[in-house]
Amino acid sequence: MKNYSNTHKLQQQIAVETARLINEEGFDNIQLARKKAAHHLGIKDKHIFPNNEEILEQIKIHQNLYHNNDHGQTLIKLRQTALHAMTLFASFKPRLIGSVLLGHAHTQSSIDLLVMADSPEEIALFLIEKNIPYQLHDWKLFSSQHHYQLIPSYQFYAGDYQIKLITLSEKQRKMPPINPLTWKTMQKASIAQIKTLLKN
16 A cells, blocks of 8 residues: 555656646647656656556646646637647648647647648648748547657747647548547537637
C-alpha cells in the first residue's frame, strides 16, 4: 500500500509540473513536457510516469487556478480565429480538432483543422490564390495505437496564432481518426458547432 501511495504521489507531482510547463512555458508537446517535468523532479523511472489523460486533467486544473480569466479570453480568441479560418476554407468542409476545441489550449497552441480535398495540391493552390504564405509538414493520422499514416499539413499564421490545415482525402475522412493523447476517437466540430460554442 505504501509503494502504491508513493507511486501515485510521484505521478501526481509529474502531472502537475507537466501542466505548469505547458501552461506557463509554452510547451506544446505533452511527451516532451512530461520528460522535462520528470527531470526537474529527479524521477527517472518511466513506469511511474502519468498517462496523458491525467496530465490533461492537471492542465485544466492549473488553468482554472492560475489563469482562469486569461485562459477564458485566450480560448475565445483562438476559437474566433478558428471560425474565421473555417469560414475562409468552408469549401473544404473544415472540422476543428485538438486543444482549441477541447478547451485546454494556451497562447502557444495551434489551431488544428481537418480539411477535405481530392488532392493536397488543392489546398496549396487555394493558399497561393489568397496570398497566404505557408509551410508544408507531415501530420500523423492514427487509426489505432500502432497504425498511422503521414498526411500533409499546411501551416500558416493568422495574427498571433498558428493554423494547421490537416488535409484528408475522401477515403481518409471516412476513417475516424484517433486522438494520440487518449487513444479515443477524435472529437471534431463544424462551423455551426463552433458558433454555438462561442455563444455559450
